[in-house]
Amino acid sequence: MAATTATSTETVEVEPKPQGRISGIIRYWLGNWKLSLGTGMIVVLLGFSVIGSLQTDFKKTRVGSSPFSVPPSAEYPLGTDNVGRDMYALMVHGIHPSLKIGLIAGILGTVIGTVLGLVAGYSGGLVDTVISTFADIVLTIPSLMILVVLASYLRSTTIELTAIIIAVFAWAGPTRLIRSQALSLRERPFVPLAKLSGQGDFEIAIRQILPNLLPYIMAGFVGSVSGAILASVGIQLLGLGPLLTPNLGMVLNSAFTGAALFRGMWWWWGPPAVALIVLFVGLFLISIALDEFANPRLRGEAK
Amino acid sequence: MNKNMVLIRRIGLVVVLLMAFTSILLVQAQDVPREKTLIIGFEGGPAQAPENAGLNATAANSQGHHQVMIESLWVLNYQTGESVPWLASGPEVWNEDYTSFDIPIREGVEWNDGTPFTAEDVVFSINLFKENPTLIFAGAIASEVAEATVVDPLTARVTLNAPNPRFVYDNFSVRIWGGVRIVPKHIWEGQDPNTFTNFDLAQGWPVWTGPYKLVKASPTEFVFDRNNDWWGAKTGFMPLPAPERVIFVDAGPADRIAAALSNNEVDGQPNLRIDLFAEVVARNPQVIGWTAEPPNAWIDPCPGMLGFNTQVAPWDSAAMRWAISYAIPKQVIADATSGGFGQVSPYNFPDYPALQSWLTENQDLLDQYDSTVFDPDRAKAMFEEQGYTLGGDGIYEKDGVKLSVDVLVKAEEVIVPPIIIAALQDVGIDAVPRSLTTASYYQARDVADFQIETTHVNCGSVTEPFAELNTLHSKWIRPAGERRSNNVWGWSNAEYDGIVDEIAALPANDPKEHELFRRALEIRLQELPILSLSQQKRIVPYSTRYWTNWPTAENGYVHPPNWWQTFIIPLVNIVPAE
Numbered sequence: 117m118a119a120t121t122a123t124s125t126e127t128v129e130v131e132p133k134p135q136g137r138i139s140g141i142i143r144y145w146l147g148n149w150k151l152s153l154g155t156g157m158i159v160v161l162l163g164f165s166v167i168g169s170l171q172t173d174f175k176k177t178r179v180g181s182s183p184f185s186v187p188p189s190a191e192y193p194l195g196t197d198n199v200g201r202d203m204y205a206l207m208v209h210g211i212h213p214s215l216k217i218g219l220i221a222g223i224l225g226t227v228i229g230t231v232l233g234l235v236a237g238y239s240g241g242l243v244d245t246v247i248s249t250f251a252d253i254v255l256t257i258p259s260l261m262i263l264v265v266l267a268s269y270l271r272s273t274t275i276e277l278t279a280i281i282i283a284v285f286a287w288a289g290p291t292r293l294i295r296s297q298a299l300s301l302r303e304r305p306f307v308p309l310a311k312l313s314g315q316g317d318f319e320i321a322i323r324q325i326l327p328n329l330l331p332y333i334m335a336g337f338v339g340s341v342s343g344a345i346l347a348s349v350g351i352q353l354l355g356l357g358p359l360l361t362p363n364l365g366m367v368l369n370s371a372f373t374g375a376a377l378f379r380g381m382w383w384w385w386g387p388p389a390v391a392l393i394v395l396f397v398g399l400f401l402i403s404i405a406l407d408e409f410a411n412p413r414l415r416g417e418a419k
Numbered sequence: 420m421n422k423n424m425v426l427i428r429r430i431g432l433v434v435v436l437l438m439a440f441t442s443i444l445l446v447q448a449q450d451v452p453r454e455k456t457l458i459i460g461f462e463g464g465p466a467q468a469p470e471n472a473g474l475n476a477t478a479a480n481s482q483g484h485h486q487v488m489i490e491s492l493w494v495l496n497y498q499t500g501e502s503v504p505w506l507a508s509g510p511e512v513w514n515e516d517y518t519s520f521d522i523p524i525r526e527g528v529e530w531n532d533g534t535p536f537t538a539e540d541v542v543f544s545i546n547l548f549k550e551n552p553t554l555i556f557a558g559a560i561a562s563e564v565a566e567a568t569v570v571d572p573l574t575a576r577v578t579l580n581a582p583n584p585r586f587v588y589d590n591f592s593v594r595i596w597g598g599v600r601i602v603p604k605h606i607w608e609g610q611d612p613n614t615f616t617n618f619d620l621a622q623g624w625p626v627w628t629g630p631y632k633l634v635k636a637s638p639t640e641f642v643f644d645r646n647n648d649w650w651g652a653k654t655g656f657m658p659l660p661a662p663e664r665v666i667f668v669d670a671g672p673a674d675r676i677a678a679a680l681s682n683n684e685v686d687g688q689p690n691l692r693i694d695l696f697a698e699v700v701a702r703n704p705q706v707i708g709w710t711a712e713p714p715n716a717w718i719d720p721c722p723g724m725l726g727f728n729t730q731v732a733p734w735d736s737a738a739m740r741w742a743i744s745y746a747i748p749k750q751v752i753a754d755a756t757s758g759g760f761g762q763v764s765p766y767n768f769p770d771y772p773a774l775q776s777w778l779t780e781n782q783d784l785l786d787q788y789d790s791t792v793f794d795p796d797r798a799k800a801m802f803e804e805q806g807y808t809l810g811g812d813g814i815y816e817k818d819g820v821k822l823s824v825d826v827l828v829k830a831e832e833v834i835v836p837p838i839i840i841a842a843l844q845d846v847g848i849d850a851v852p853r854s855l856t857t858a859s860y861y862q863a864r865d866v867a868d869f870q871i872e873t874t875h876v877n878c879g880s881v882t883e884p885f886a887e888l889n890t891l892h893s894k895w896i897r898p899a900g901e902r903r904s905n906n907v908w909g910w911s912n913a914e915y916d917g918i919v920d921e922i923a924a925l926p927a928n929d930p931k932e933h934e935l936f937r938r939a940l941e942i943r944l945q946e947l948p949i950l951s952l953s954q955q956k957r958i959v960p961y962s963t964r965y966w967t968n969w970p971t972a973e974n975g976y977v978h979p980p981n982w983w984q985t986f987i988i989p990l991v992n993i994v995p996a997e
Contacts, residue, residue, distance in 0.1 A: 178837070178838070178841055179751065179834060180748070180751035180755055180838070184694065184754075184758070184759050185694060198692075198758070199834055200754075200755070354830075359833070359836055359852045359854055360837055360841065360852070366833070369833065370833055370834075372672070372674075373833065374692070374694075375674035375676075375692065375695055378677045378678060378698065379694075379695065379698050380698075
């Protein structure tokens with residue numbers, strides 16, 4: 117509660133003034149429990165994966181590197197799966213590739229979405245109609261089906277390629293979000309003021325409107341990241357993701373095809389499920405915190 | 420208030436109607452009690468075209484059709500090695516030079532619409548396949564049969580283009596999975612067999628000779644009811660099968676397969692992962708496998724293998740193929756695919772006693788060219804002998820070109836491909852998987868659009884060597900981009916072709932075949948166009964809750980697959996549990 121009151125002064129300023137935005141964000145970040153907790157969860161997960169992968173031999177993620185179907189023990193902290201892959205090794209080597217897919221696809225989707233949304237929202241007219249219609253069409257396409265077709269046509273799938281495939285559909289959401297905000301910002305008094313002071317359209321879009329969109333972009337980015345991770349898990353569950361780099365979808369896929377639930381091998385399906393939960397809850401917390409930052413009214417309702 | 424009452428009455432009426440409909444449906448579904456119903460799972464997911472019981476590529480087959488409804492002329496029993504005459508009355512009768520044979524037809528055989536089954540049907544069917552080579556099992560008929568004629572109502576004569584003493588064994592005896600089908604002339608005459616679906620339940624179609632008739636077909640469930648007027652029982656040839664109804668259901672993924680068995684929802688499944696068997700038996704002790712001891716598995720006739728496109732450099736070199744063989748840990752692959760009970764395979768033959776004796780008599784050759792060895796250092800040494808040098812990035816290269824390979828694999832296969840790719844990378848090959856969905860995989864494989872392919876199997880011999888040897892004859896090779904029915908690896912060796920041709924003209928197990936096989940085996944081992952990886956052990960589980968006397972290793976009256984046409988034999992042998 118204290119966090120919310122402490123930041124209320126900043127939020128009043130959110131709307132028109134571009135100054136002090138970055139430091140405001142940082143202060144808000146540290147003061148908001150949802151943001152701190154969410155970020156903390158992601159950092160811990162990433163830390164576990166990165167530090168763990170530095171200490172664990174990658175070869176332990178290979179089939180037949182350990183005994184089959186062993187429950188957790190001192191030697192195998194998370195047990196092994198039904199073809200002798202060390203679950204701990206799979207987890208530490210598998211979490212960061214999943215995050216990497218999310219980050220690459222999220223960044224690509226957000227950057228493309230921001231540019232298109234800004235152009236559409238600020239310029240309006242035909243450009244707006246074309247961009248928004250296209251984005252609407254992409255939003256209605258069942259993307260997973262297309263992703264499966266795309267993935268099956270590629271000669272070999274890597275983490276980066278999977279991310280790019282996912283990004284093909286990841287831009288439409290951010291485009292809509294940014295466009296609607298840009299539409300409203302365009303009508304604010306500071307825009308005509310900037311025009312009067314001699315700024316061109318491009319300059320206004322970049323210097324006046326974009327900074328005010330930052331919280332929305334961040335929230336959209338977080339949403340894209342979690343959407344991309346979910347899509348990658350979906351692709352992997354269908355057996356079409358990268359075959360050689362361990363990742364959470366792959367582990368879940370093998371647990372599913374190996375009937376881990378039926379066999380009661382909780383150490384097989386549990387860790388990837390927990391990692392995904394931590395990942396999504398963390399991203400969700402960050403997302404709602406950023407949303408609140410952008411919309412003070414939400415914060416009011418939260419009280 | 421009044422409006423509310425009307426609404427309540429309407430809702431009440433709908434509920435009553437729904438209940439009435441539901442009870443009708445339940446009555447319909449339950450009119451054969453569970454203990455008189457046999458339920459078997461089928462693989463491959465929901466049927467794409469359940470209402471196609473024809474002969475074209477999309478028709479349903481293993482969803483019960485050829486197990487309980489379509490009978491074969493002969494049924495090869497792996498356990499006894501005998502070809503059991505079924506629609507035929509005895510063995511075929513050959514002329515001296517194996518260019519023509521007579522099919523003797525059993526007296527009293529009837530189609531399930533009461534029409535007698537005669538030589539007219541046999542001749543009509545063979546001609547149908549001759550004219551339509553893309554129909555199921557039609558390929559060999561189209562290419563090898565010169566003429567089919569009716570000698571008398573119970574004798575059909577088939578003349579071949581060239582001698583082939585194995586023609587009946589290969590095509591009419593259910594050597595693997597299924598055999599050439601005889602269709603009723605009075606139904607199929609005048610139909611276009613490439614589009615005819617042979618499906619009209621109201622009219623009593625499909626018409627076949629088997630003891631069951633199809634009564635319901637949906638993507639996930641096929642229901643067959645017993646024809647109490649079945650010719651087999653009427654003539655005293657076989658007893659009427661005990662189950663009044665047989666239902667084939669979509670088996671689903673591994674956990675569903677296991678759960679359905681555990682709960683006795685099904686009486687048999689086409690497959691159960693070896694590492695799940697103990698768990699299933701712990702929940703349902705009435706579930707049995709082929710053997711009483713672990714791994715409780717039956718050996719599938721198609722061993723796992725890896726094939727090289729021998730028309731593409733550098734895989735046109737036998738030394739390079741051997742180097743790959745040394746690079747691959749076959750025992751790891753065998754164990755991973757058999758729940759730790761892996762059995763490596765020195766040659767592409769299933770481990771059946773009759774067939775293995777051909778290998779044991781040539782053990783010296785198998786020792787000399789031992790492709791079961793895993794020795795990565797030797798693989799690297801062989802690359803170096805071939806002029807490759809290790810680059811700074813750990814990849815071998817020759818004349819500035821990196822040693823790279825795309826390995827064609829099925830996307831659903833997640834265990835074997837990573838082992839193979841990692842093993843190839845370990846010996847300095849820039850290997851990547853080319854992972855395709857099953858349909859695309861076969862499109863690529865069948866037109867030789869690959870460098871190395873794996874996760875498919877090369878089925879062939881089960882009792883004697885010819886069929887497997889024949890799959891690598893160069894006569895199957897087609898220009899790039901054209902489909903090949905065999906030898907997708909494009910391997911050609913004139914001496915080997917000559918030997919295979921010589922064996923083809925001899926009857927199976929002829930003393931001379933042994934000497935010829937030894938020569939062919941030596942060439943195959945030296946050249947290694949395909950590399951055998953492991954025996955395919957699979958559990959074909961049955962539950963004894965409702966039905967007993969299932970085939971097992973101890974009670975081995977026939978081999979156990981329930982997705983094969985041979986399933987007719989267990990069907991007439993099982994008895995109610997009570």
